[in-house]
Amino acid sequence: MLPTPTSGRLLLDTVSRSFGALKAVDGVSLDIAPGEFVAFLGPSGCGKTTLLRIIAGFERADAGSLILDGRPLTGLPPNKRDVGLVFQNLALFPHLTVTENISFGLELRRESAPEIARKVEEAIALVALQGLERRRIQQLSGGQKQRVALARALVLHPSVLLLDEPLSALDLKLRRQLQQELKTLQRRTGATFVFVTHDQEEALSMADRVAVFNQGRLEQFGTPQALYGQPASRFVAEFVGDANIRDAAQLAPFGITLPPETLLVIRPEDCAIGAAADAAPVRREGTVDAIDFIGPHARLRLILDGLAEPWLALCSGSAAAGLEVGARSVLGFDPAGAATLKAGA
Amino acid sequence: MPTGFPTRALAILLLILLPAPLVIVVGASFSPRALLEFPPPGFSWRWYLEFLSTPAWLTAFGVSAAIALASAVLTTLAALGAALALQDAPSRLRAAAETAILAPLLFPHAALGIGFLGWLILAEMNGTGWGILIAHLVLCAPFAYRPIAVSLAQIDRSLPEAATILGAGPGQTFWRITLPLLQPGIAASLLFGFIISFDEVTVSMFLVGPEVTTLPVTIYARLNDSADPVVAAISSILILLTAGLVLLMDRLVGLRIFVDVEEEGRRPAA
Numbered sequence: 210m211l212p213t214p215t216s217g218r219l220l221l222d223t224v225s226r227s228f229g230a231l232k233a234v235d236g237v238s239l240d241i242a243p244g245e246f247v248a249f250l251g252p253s254g255c256g257k258t259t260l261l262r263i264i265a266g267f268e269r270a271d272a273g274s275l276i277l278d279g280r281p282l283t284g285l286p287p288n289k290r291d292v293g294l295v296f297q298n299l300a301l302f303p304h305l306t307v308t309e310n311i312s313f314g315l316e317l318r319r320e321s322a323p324e325i326a327r328k329v330e331e332a333i334a335l336v337a338l339q340g341l342e343r344r345r346i347q348q349l350s351g352g353q354k355q356r357v358a359l360a361r362a363l364v365l366h367p368s369v370l371l372l373d374e375p376l377s378a379l380d381l382k383l384r385r386q387l388q389q390e391l392k393t394l395q396r397r398t399g400a401t402f403v404f405v406t407h408d409q410e411e412a413l414s415m416a417d418r419v420a421v422f423n424q425g426r427l428e429q430f431g432t433p434q435a436l437y438g439q440p441a442s443r444f445v446a447e448f449v450g451d452a453n454i455r456d457a458a459q460l461a462p463f464g465i466t467l468p469p470e471t472l473l474v475i476r477p478e479d480c481a482i483g484a485a486a487d488a489a490p491v492r493r494e495g496t497v498d499a500i501d502f503i504g505p506h507a508r509l510r511l512i513l514d515g516l517a518e519p520w521l522a523l524c525s526g527s528a529a530a531g532l533e534v535g536a537r538s539v540l541g542f543d544p545a546g547a548a549t550l551k552a553g554a
Numbered sequence: 555m556p557t558g559f560p561t562r563a564l565a566i567l568l569l570i571l572l573p574a575p576l577v578i579v580v581g582a583s584f585s586p587r588a589l590l591e592f593p594p595p596g597f598s599w600r601w602y603l604e605f606l607s608t609p610a611w612l613t614a615f616g617v618s619a620a621i622a623l624a625s626a627v628l629t630t631l632a633a634l635g636a637a638l639a640l641q642d643a644p645s646r647l648r649a650a651a652e653t654a655i656l657a658p659l660l661f662p663h664a665a666l667g668i669g670f671l672g673w674l675i676l677a678e679m680n681g682t683g684w685g686i687l688i689a690h691l692v693l694c695a696p697f698a699y700r701p702i703a704v705s706l707a708q709i710d711r712s713l714p715e716a717a718t719i720l721g722a723g724p725g726q727t728f729w730r731i732t733l734p735l736l737q738p739g740i741a742a743s744l745l746f747g748f749i750i751s752f753d754e755v756t757v758s759m760f761l762v763g764p765e766v767t768t769l770p771v772t773i774y775a776r777l778n779d780s781a782d783p784v785v786a787a788i789s790s791i792l793i794l795l796t797a798g799l800v801l802l803m804d805r806l807v808g809l810r811i812f813v814d815v816e817e818e819g820r821r822p823a824a
Contacts, residue, residue, distance in 0.1 A: 287719045288718050288720075302717075313717070313722075314720035
C-alpha cells in the first residue's frame with residue numbers, strides 16, 4: 210500500500226536572487242504538487258542549484274515567496290523547514306558510522322533510543338544497506354555512500370527532499386541503477402522530490418515534471434512528453450533532445466508556408482531517409498555529410514540541395530545501410546506533426 | 555624525489571646524526587663520576603637521585619611543566635577561536651591577522667626576550683610565572699594556529715550545512731561535527747604548545763627572576779658553572795617524557811595526523 214501524499218506542496222512565487230549584476234534566479238514561479246517528482250534541468254550556471262539552495266534555506270531570495278504546505282518559508286533557517294537535502298558531494302560525516310550518520314537528525318530531535326533504533330533500521334532496510342551499519346564512511350563504495358545519504362535524509366520524513374546532482378559522480382551503469390532505485394524510493398515514501406540535474410536524459414526518464422532553466426529564468430515546466438513534443442522556446446527544443454529548428458525562409462524550398470515569426474521544430478526521428486521518405490508529405494534530395502551508427506540506430510547529417518543549414522535525421526540502422534559520407538539520399542518529413550515555436554521565444 | 559646514491563647517503567647520514575646527541579646524553583647520565591664524559595666510566599643512578607632529591611631542580615621542573623601545560627591549553631583555545639573567526643573573514647583581514655599570529659616565528663628570540671622584558675617591567679610582572687606564561691603564549695601561537703587552521707580548511711564546507719539541514723543549530727553543529735573533525739589539529743596544537751614552551755630557553759632567560767625560574771634556564775645556568783652529569787640525567791628524563799607524550803598522542807589520535815596536517819598545508823587551496 211503506497212502512502213497517499215498529503216504534504217509536500219511547494220509553491221514558488223516570482224523568486225529572484227542576484228549576485229552583483231548576475232541574475233542567478235530570475236522571477237521563478239513553480240507549483241509543485243505533493244508527492245511529485247520534479248527535476249530542475251539546465252546547463253551549469255543556469256540557477257538551478259541556487260534555487261535549490263534557496264528552497265533549503267542556505268541562500269536567501271532577494272524577492273518572491275516560498276510556501277511549503279501553506280507555511281511561508283521566508284526567514285526560516287534550514288533546520289526549521291522540514292526539507293531534506295542530498296548534497297552533490299553527499300556530505301556524509303566522516304567521523305561517524307553508517308548508523309550514526311543516519312541517526313544524527315533523529316538524535317537532534319531527542320527521540321527515544323528504541324524509536325531511533327527502529328527508524329534507523331527501517332531506513333537502512335529501505336535503501337538495502339543491511340550489514341553495513343557499523344562501517345565508517347571511508348569503507349563504503351560510491352553507491353553505498355549514495356544510499357547512506359538518502360537514508361540520512363529520508364529517515365526524518367521531510368515533506369520535500371531536495372537532491373543536488375547526487376548521481377553525477379557515479380559511473381553510467383551504477384547511475385542508471387540508482388536512478389531506478391530513486392524513482393522507487395520516491396513512490397514508496399510519497400515525499401516530494403526535487404532533483405537537480407544537467408543531464409536531460411536523467412531528467413526526462415525520472416521526473417513526473419521537468420522545470421527547464423536557462424540564465425536564471427524558468428523556460429518551461431511540464432511533463433517530459435510536453436517538453437519534448439511542445440517545447441515552449443528554442444532553448445528547450447535544443448536542450449531537450451536534438452532538433453532541426455527552421456524558420457519560414459528555410460522551409461520555403463520545401464513548399465511549406467509558415468506564419469511570420471514562427472519556427473518549426475522537426476525532431477530527427479521524424480525525418481525519414483531514402484525509400485522511407487517517399488511517403489513523406491515533403492522531401493528534398495541532399496548529400497550525406499556525416500553518419501554515426503549508435504546501436505540499432507543511425508544518426509545522419511545531411512546537406513540538402515540549396516540549403517545552408519545541415520539537417521539531422523535519426524533512422525534505423527537498416528534504413529541507413531549502404532549510406533556513406535558523400536552519398537546522395539532523400540530526407541522527408543511531415544510538417545503537420547512538427548511543433549511550432551514563436552520566433553524569439 | 556630522486557632516490558639515487560647521494561640522496562640515500564644523505565638520508566643515512568641524517569639517520570645517524572639525529573639520534574647521536576641522544577646517545578651521548580643518555581650515556582653520560584649514568585656516569586658515577588662528577589664529570590660529563592662519554593662513554594661513561596661505569597653505571598650508576600647517582601645523578602638521577604641527585605635530581606630527584608634537589609628541591610630547586612624539582613621546583614624548576616614543576617614550574618616548567620605548569621607553564622607548558624597552561625601555554626598548550628590556552629594557545630590551543632585561542633587558536634581555535636582565531637581559526638573559526640578568520641575562516642569566513644575577508645581575505646585581507648585574514649591575511650593581516652595570520653601574519654600577526656605567525657610573526658613570533660620571524661623575530662630572533664633574543665630580541666623578543668628583550669621586548670617582553672620591557673613590557674613586563676612596565677606591568678611589574680618581570681620575574682614571575684605569569685610573565686613567562688604570557689611570553690610563551692605568544693611564542694606558541696604560530697604552532698597552535700597553523701595545525702588548527704589547516705584542519706579547519708580540510709573540513710568540507712557542506713558538512714556543517716548537512717548538519718543544519720538535519721536539524722542542528724549552530725552550537726550542535728560545532729560540538730557534533732566541527733569539533734570532532736578538528737581533533738587532529740587540536741592534538742597537534744596541544745603537543746606542539748607543550749613541547750615548545752617546555753623547551754624554551756632564550757626568551758625565558760630574560761624573564762626569570764630569583765623567585766621563579768624554568769627547567770631549561772636552570773640547566774643552562776648550571777652548565778655555565780659546572781659540567782656534572784645531573785644535567786644529562788635531567789635531559790634523559792625529558793627525552794623519556796617527550797617520547798611518552800608522542801606515544802600517548804599516537805595512541806589517542808595517531809601520529810599520521812602530523813604528516814597529514816603538514817601535507818595538506820602544502821597543497822594549493824582547491
